[in-house]
Amino acid sequence: MYRRIRELREDNDLTQTYMAKLLNVNQRTYSRYETGEHEISLASLSKIADFYNVSTDYLLDRTDIKKPYPKSKLPKS
Known part of the structure; x- marks a missing residue:
């Protein structure tokens, strides 16, 4: 997972600082996400x-297919 988030960031010419701001974490925490030193929360993983x-x-x-799944049409409880 960590390799993929780094590759996506680099392929889009984004900085760790930019992604950290998007996720509301500091740059050092985001850097640790990319190296696997820090676990990514489910909320942050979904946001990414x-x-x-x-x-x-x-x-x-778990797959090499990038395309996301269709959004669920189930009512939220």
Whole structure:
């Protein structure tokens, strides 16, 4: 997973500082996400997936298909 979030950031010419601001964390924390020294919260993982328009399974290295799944139409409880 950590390799993929770094590759996506670099492929989009973004800085760690930019992504850290997007996730409301400091740059050092984001850097640790990319090296695997710090676990990414589910909320941050979802935000990253939405930002790059990829699935969380892609970020988690469970698939090589980037396309996100269709949004659920189930009513929220």
